[in-house]
Amino acid sequence: MKRQFGHRARLALTPAQVSVLDGQAHAARTTWNLLHDWWLMLPKAKRTLAAADAVIRRGRKDLPWLGVLPAQAAQAVLKNYFQAWKNCWEGRAHAPEFKARFRTRMSIDIPQGRDLQVVRVHRRWGVVNIPKLGRVKFRWTKDLPIGKGAGKTNRITGARLVKDALGWHIAFRISVLEQAPAPHPGPEVGIDAGITIPLALSDGTTAEHGPWLSRKEQARLLAYGQRAARRETHRTKGEPISGRLHKTYDQIARIRATAKRRRDDWQHQTTTAIATTYGTVVVEALPITNMTRSAKGTLERPGKNVAQKAGLNRAILGEAWGRTVELLAYKLAHRGGTLAEVPAPGTSQECSVCHTITPGSRRSQAEFVCNNPACGWEGNADHNAARTTLHRYRTGHALVPAAGRAVVRRASHAAKPATAR
Structure with missing residues (x-):
């Protein structure tokens, strides 16, 4: 393969x-x-x-x-x-x-892999040849197919140099030939994505994280934002942006890039652990674009609680649920597992024991009490939603799009994103 x-x-x-x-x-x-x-x-x-x-x-x-x-x-x-x-x-x-x-x-772009001449110097650093620049050191965090041990079928086919707010990086394109993965023997698990608890699993475990930025970093980000706003007010409309304002924008971008990198690291570690432990992972098909639409409304019909909705939208986008699903998809496929998506409506209101939806069952963000007189189950609301998600998959409610192809992502061996580990 x-x-x-x-x-x-x-x-x-x-x-x-x-x-x-x-x-x-x-x-x-x-x-x-x-x-x-x-x-x-x-x-x-x-x-x-x-x-x-x-x-x-x-x-x-x-x-x-x-x-x-x-x-x-x-x-x-x-x-x-x-x-x-x-x-x-x-x-x-x-x-x-x-x-x-x-x-x-x-x-x-560096389209030819043979031009790179990658060599590992020691445990932490490697050296790569960049056309018209020469030999450059790069951070070695993953074994690359180089030397005689890689064989003829495993090789670096090219690379792309990319600059972000934190500097220049190199993204290697790698092609390897390996055995197709056997079916994953792990158990099934449902996952509920949230904000207070980022990932709640149906077996009672959770995957949580702290703030992406420290208090000092958050204070610096706020100060840079205020500085940029003051300098923007002194700029005439149509006038080029000054060097000082560009510098402030760069400082803001560096702090935001640091937060993004920490989030990516947490997502990679968490999804790798889930894909290694479980054979089938079931998630909700969340319409994130619709969930994060503005509540401003129109002049004729202005929206309500616009500021609160804007804060909720930032929190949802900050968790990057869609990227978590993408990482789970290719990591499970690489390990022989399965990722399935089920309809999202009602998972937080449905009882995972009697599977009925009664008004007011979800008492708070973390408390769920079934109002069905014949049930009365009590428990954590996020774990209840995760168990409901798994139940919908087991009862045959995996989504099937109009083309007739079930949204069950098996070992498709799709290309991995450039930041994958």
């Missing part, structure tokens, strides 16, 4: 190396924009891959500042641009757009 996945690692760069990569990333973004303008100006009959390739080659020759981008990275821009149009024509995405300087994530 061929398995393709990714691994992301932090690069240790000097200020001079950061400047070189920044220049390459801006050249890649500009190449995209020039290619986009050329595409829109030409008639459809002349929009061919060969003509676009000739334009890029001529542009790199005529404009020296475009030549800082390696030739293979420029070809990767062309390939990605044509793929973006293909995704648009097939209805999977919108049409490609102009990439603005400050709203676009800076990235550089």
